[in-house]
Amino acid sequence: MAQPIPNPNPILPDDPEYLPIHTRNYEVRAFKVNDNEILLWGAVRDDKPAGMYVLEDSETLTIHHMVVQLRVSYPMMEILDASAELKEFPHKECPGIGIKYKGLIGLSIARGFTHKVRELFGGPRGCTHTTALLQAMGPVAIQCGWSMRVVKMTEAFETGAERPEMTPEQREMGFKSNLNTCHIWDEEGEQVRKIRAGLDIGAPLSVTRRLEKLGRDTGEWGRVRG
Incomplete structure (x- = not known):
């Protein structure tokens, strides 16, 4: 199957005529590992405009950048493995919380996932931004269920296999x-x-x-x- 071409249509309209002060981007990608497993990559990044925090600086300043990887069983949608990496952070103590997200292993990423994430990692129990990213990743896993079925049906069509x-x-x-x-x-x-x-x-x-x-x-x- 061909690699995806980036969507040329921007998600947001053009910026209004106001001073930009902050940009947060989420991105989640999903991959079929095999017929029984999905890999999810997620990232969140907060950027401050060039020159806002560091005067006369020409480059955007990244304040937060967190990356999460989840391996998920299909069709059971259970998390098989999880990792959270804090790549950019405001305090030197921040990265220490990353290991706690191993606690995702064994959870269902389908029903009740958002509630369970808040329960385990909300507030002082986790990293605000990593936890917010996880809540954005849950619905992507559900979308992957449809994608996995479509891939399977396309493969059957291309090989001439009978569709049960x-x-x-x-x-x-x-x-x-x-x-x-x-x-x-x-x-x-x-x-x-x-x-x-x-x-x-x-x-x-x-x-x-x-x-x-x-x-x-x-x-x-x-x-x-x-």
């Missing part, structure tokens, strides 16, 4: 981590009702729009990914 019919239990497992995470995934709602009935919920709107822009058949998603 999903049992009701397999369908339930496939979206279990999404249940009650938002109004669309209300377990009593229309989306969940359709999936449980084995009905097609269609392609994500972004996929449909992209296929239309490329002049391709919007039914491609269903034929390849099911």
